[in-house]
Amino acid sequence: MGTFAKIFAASVCVAFLAVKWTRPSFDAESLRGARVVVTGASTGIGEQMAYHYARFGAQVVITARREKVLQEVAQKCLSLGAQKALYIAADMASESDPDKVVDFALEKLGGLDYLILNHIGPSPFTLWTGDVEHIKWLMKVNFFSYVQMAWKAMASLEQSKGSLVVVSSLLGKMPSPFVAPYTSTKFALNGFFGTLQHELAMKKSNVSISICTLGLIDTESAMEKVRGVTDIPAYPATDAALNIIITGATREPELFYPWFTHTLNLIKDWFPPITNYIIQNSYNYIP
Ligand SMILES: NC(=O)c1ccc[n+]([C@@H]2O[C@H](COP(=O)([O-])OP(=O)(O)OC[C@H]3O[C@@H](n4cnc5c(N)ncnc54)[C@H](OP(=O)(O)O)[C@@H]3O)[C@@H](O)[C@H]2O)c1
Numbered sequence: 001m002g003t004f005a006k007i008f009a010a011s012v013c014v015a016f017l018a019v020k021w022t023r024p025s026f027d028a029e030s031l032r033g034a035r036v037v038v039t040g041a042s043t044g045i046g047e048q049m050a051y052h053y054a055r056f057g058a059q060v061v062i063t064a065r066r067e068k069v070l071q072e073v074a075q076k077c078l079s080l081g082a083q084k085a086l087y088i089a090a091d092m093a094s095e096s097d098p099d100k101v102v103d104f105a106l107e108k109l110g111g112l113d114y115l116i117l118n119h120i121g122p123s124p125f126t127l128w129t130g131d132v133e134h135i136k137w138l139m140k141v142n143f144f145s146y147v148q149m150a151w152k153a154m155a156s157l158e159q160s161k162g163s164l165v166v167v168s169s170l171l172g173k174m175p176s177p178f179v180a181p182y183t184s185t186k187f188a189l190n191g192f193f194g195t196l197q198h199e200l201a202m203k204k205s206n207v208s209i210s211i212c213t214l215g216l217i218d219t220e221s222a223m224e225k226v227r228g229v230t231d232i233p234a235y236p237a238t239d240a241a242l243n244i245i246i247t248g249a250t251r252e253p254e255l256f257y258p259w260f261t262h263t264l265n266l267i268k269d270w271f272p273p274i275t276n277y278i279i280q281n282s283y284n285y286i287p
């Protein structure tokens, strides 16, 4: 091995160990009685987060559009050990519902420790064919409602030294075919909440923001789209959910799950032609 290679390998090891050792340790007890809002909790990763918080003995408010399903999830949360499990049906495309959900939680829980922004509106997995109205609508659901809820909850999170968690995607850092509307909303989230992270740090705010970058997760809505279309590995929703919760509880600014999304994000700009070749050839597409 040449000197450069040795130095390079050594620095990678040191960096790896530094990250391992400095990762703050998670205290499950810290979530007992914690006042939590989880959005998009009727199914998928949000539903799994609600169950984990319930097992940790938190007080949860869950939301999504389908009231009947929320009722069942809340029931299960109580049986798993949640101190409280309340639900409120809301449509995040509406002007007023995002505020309504935060107000409901503040009133019922008397404050807020965690705001977990996770919902997404359904969006097709196809070539972009010019549906501008769909992008406008999806921006409301996936982006504007996040901004609105974060702002509405900020004063309460300041008081409680609370945490804001934004569930984003590798597609918020790396464009990919067939998901133009979705990837646009995730880039918007990363831009907005990345700025807010800087500003809160500069203001020495009490509030932490965690931005979670996920790869493919095996939720029904995601698998339905990519089945037969790609061989990209899908990771379990319940494990993704737990990792998001730990990231919020330990106030880390970022999560990459699964781990290789971090590597991909780091190296994607080194050789763009290679990255583009790999991306464009990881889908079965015949023009
Ligand atoms: N699954 C993946 O492969 C993957 C990869 C990267 C990132 N992520 C991110 O992880 C998060 C969760 O993804 P997921 O796969 O668990 O999603 P999902 O299973 O499709 O669940 C979406 C949730 O949002 C709710 N929702 C949809 N439209 C809504 C609206 N207009 N107003 C309010 N709530 C609405 C849905 O409930 P209702 O239908 O009852 O409203 C549901 O609870 C998202 O932020 C997603 O971008 C997922």
Ligand SMILES: *[C@@H]1O[C@H](CO)[C@@H](O)[C@H](O)[C@H]1NC(C)=O
Binding pocket: 158, 159, 161, 205, 206
């Ligand atoms: C930060 O938290 C402390 C209580 O621990 C509180 O006195 C202070 O007002 C909070 N800061 C802001 C900006 O609300």
